[in-house]
Amino acid sequence: xxxxxxxxxxxxxxxxxxxxxxxxxxxxxxxxxxxxxxxxxxxxxxxxxxxxxxxxxxxxxxxxxxxxxxxxxxxxxxxxxxxxxxxxxxxxxxxxxxxxxxxxxxxxxxxxxxxxxxxxxxxxxxxxxxxxxxxxxxxxxxxxxxxxxxxxxxxxxxxxxxxxxxxxxxxxxxxxxxxxxxxxxxxxxxxxxxxxxxxxxxxxxxxxxxxxxxxxxxxxxxxxxxxxxxxxxxxxxxxxxxxxxxxxxxxxxxxxxxxxxxxxxxxxxxxxxxxxxxxxxxxxxxxxxxxxxxxxxxxxxxxxxxxxxxxxxxxxxxxxxxxxxxxxxxxxxxxxxxxxxxxxxxxxxxxxxxxxxxxxxxxxxxxxxxxxxxxxxxxxxxxxxxxxxxxxxxxxxxxxxxxxxxxxxxxxxxxxxxxxxxxxxxxxxxxxxxxxxxxxxxx
Numbered sequence: 195x196x197x198x199x200x201x202x203x204x205x206x207x208x209x210x211x212x213x214x215x216x217x218x219x220x221x222x223x224x225x226x227x228x229x230x231x232x233x234x235x236x237x238x239x240x241x242x243x244x245x246x247x248x249x250x251x252x253x254x255x256x257x258x259x260x261x262x263x264x265x266x267x268x269x270x271x272x273x274x275x276x277x278x279x280x281x282x283x284x285x286x287x288x289x290x291x292x293x294x295x296x297x298x299x300x301x302x303x304x305x306x307x308x309x310x311x312x313x314x315x316x317x318x319x320x321x322x323x324x325x326x327x328x329x330x331x332x333x334x335x336x337x338x339x340x341x342x343x344x345x346x347x348x349x350x351x352x353x354x355x356x357x358x359x360x361x362x363x364x365x366x367x368x369x370x371x372x373x374x375x376x377x378x379x380x381x382x383x384x385x386x387x388x389x390x391x392x393x394x395x396x397x398x399x400x401x402x403x404x405x406x407x408x409x410x411x412x413x414x415x416x417x418x419x420x421x422x423x424x425x426x427x428x429x430x431x432x433x434x435x436x437x438x439x440x441x442x443x444x445x446x447x448x449x450x451x452x453x454x455x456x457x458x459x460x461x462x463x464x465x466x467x468x469x470x471x472x473x474x475x476x477x478x479x480x481x482x483x484x485x486x487x488x489x490x491x492x493x494x495x496x497x498x499x500x501x502x503x504x505x506x507x508x509x510x511x512x513x514x515x516x517x518x519x520x521x522x523x524x525x526x527x528x529x530x531x532x533x534x535x536x537x538x539x540x541x542x543x544x545x546x547x548x549x550x551x552x553x554x555x556x557x558x559x560x561x562x563x564x565x566x567x568x569x570x571x572x573x574x575x576x577x578x579x580x581x582x583x584x585x586x587x588x589x590x591x592x593x594x595x596x597x598x599x600x601x602x603x604x605x606x607x608x609x610x611x612x613x614x615x616x617x618x619x620x621x622x623x624x625x626x627x628x629x630x631x632x633x634x635x636x637x
Contacts, residue, residue: 265316
């Protein structure tokens with residue numbers, strides 16, 4: 195009996211060891227290649243495969259898939275904290291009329307170089323896994339325009355303990371001819387799997403330009419209107435419509451969508467900040483079911499207008515995607531943090547007993563330890579003010595948002611313009627992120 199007991203304990207210990215070794219591996223980076231998924235061919239090319247390689251990169255927070263054989267640098271993005279996809283994809287699309295004509299829209303993220311004008315798709319691309327460790331994975335993807343000999347190179351990577359996917363892009367003129375070209379990147383988004391009544395745009399601008407819309411329900415094409423509009427919310431985006439914002443109209447280089455029904459937020463950032471000239475946005479709207487191939491999604495296009503690329507010359511830019519728990523609004527975003535702080539009113543009368551209600555949300559794309567947050571009340575033009583609220587966040591990751599609500603007595607405040615400043619501090623009290631509220635007035 196003792197020998198059987200020892201043998202049983204040995205087996206249980208072995209199984210426990212295997213389990214402990216296996217489950218933490220999910221927090222590490224893994225790369226898999228799927229070879230058994232049928233994907234509709236969009237072009238009659240020798241290189242096009244009906245069962246193309248789909249590369250999956252995964253860590254604790256995300257699973258990202260790439261489909262180079264259909265020109266997709268990113269094919270899907272699963273945000274594990276919510277269990278939902280953030281990007282629209284389909285392996286069996288149908289021809290659909292869009293603002294740029296009929297296309298076969300697989301979704302995902304892709305570029306206009308190298309572009310197959312006949313198929314209205316990117317050309318098939320090649321790939322190579324150039325880094326695969328427990329801490330990081332990097333995929334090199336490349337392809338060339340057969341007519342203009344413009345070479346696209348991209349490096350797609352994820353790291354351990356982060357929800358961000360980074361895409362570095364380089365385009366080189368390999369021909370002997372000077373080319374005048376334009377460049378677009380395209381992203382089809384649907385946080386939570388599809389947009390819902392509680393989905394809305396996150397756009398750091400105060401004005402937008404109306405584009406084409408069915409029967410001009412959004413307004414006259416080309417007119418400039420204040421942002422936000424009522425149709426920033428999906429339940430009021432009635433039918434097909436489009437709008438845009440120029441780079442000098444944006445406070446920061448990012449765009450995103452929140453879906454509060456599913457608790458998802460998906461963000462796109464780019465750098466250099468002024469690389470793209472314009473951000474174009476369009477959607478089928480609430481009447482998507484009336485459109486053949488219409489889907490409850492939004493299309494983002496960053497466009498760089500005509501520029502010259504000399505023989506041997508190249509251009510480079512970076513794009514970043516990451517998911518968050520559903521956030522109610524956004525003021526500032528960078529690769530590590532995203533957040534906002536605001537007051538319940540924009541104007542207060544100095545009456546005894548009046549209190550200012552402050553609300554804030556901050557999210558992160560990476561794992562942080564031993565961090566804290568401090569809120570400062572600042573008077574306009576007088577620099578940093580006094581700390582009015584603080585909290586030791588401790589461990590902070592993409593799993594959750596930091597949310598807070600607190601009140602400030604108005605009695606001791608002088609009349610004037612004020613704002614709140616939130617600062618995230620590391621373990622050595624160094625500032626690693628900060629965000630300001632809009633101005634409010636004490637009368």
